[in-house]
Amino acid sequence: MGGHEWALLSGLVAPYTGPAQLSLLLPEPLFGSVGPVGMMGEIACRTGSKIDVGNEGPAGMRQVTLHGPILANALATLYLQEVVSQLQQTS
Secondary structure, three states: OOHHHHHHHHHHHOOOOOEEEEEEEEEHHHHOOOOHHHHHHHHHHHHOOEEEEEEEOHHHEEEEEEEEEHHHHHHHHHHHHHHHHHHHHHO
C-alpha cells in the first residue's frame, strides 16, 4: 500500500489507535485448496494484523479472528473479501 493510502486511512481512525479484535466467518472451501497458511500469512504481513483461524463453524464456515489496530484489521478484512470474491468467481 502506498504512503498516500496509509496516510488517508490512518487519519480516518486516528482518534482510536488501541488494539482491536474482529471475528469473521469465512467459507470452508477457502481453507481447502487455496492454502490458508500461506494466504493468511501474506495478508498478516501486508496489514500488520494477527490472524487466528479457528475450527470449522456453522454450515461450512470457519471463524477467523483478526487482532491488531483498527486500520490493520480493516485492511485484512478487505484482502480477505477479495480472496472470497475470487473463490466465488471460480466456483
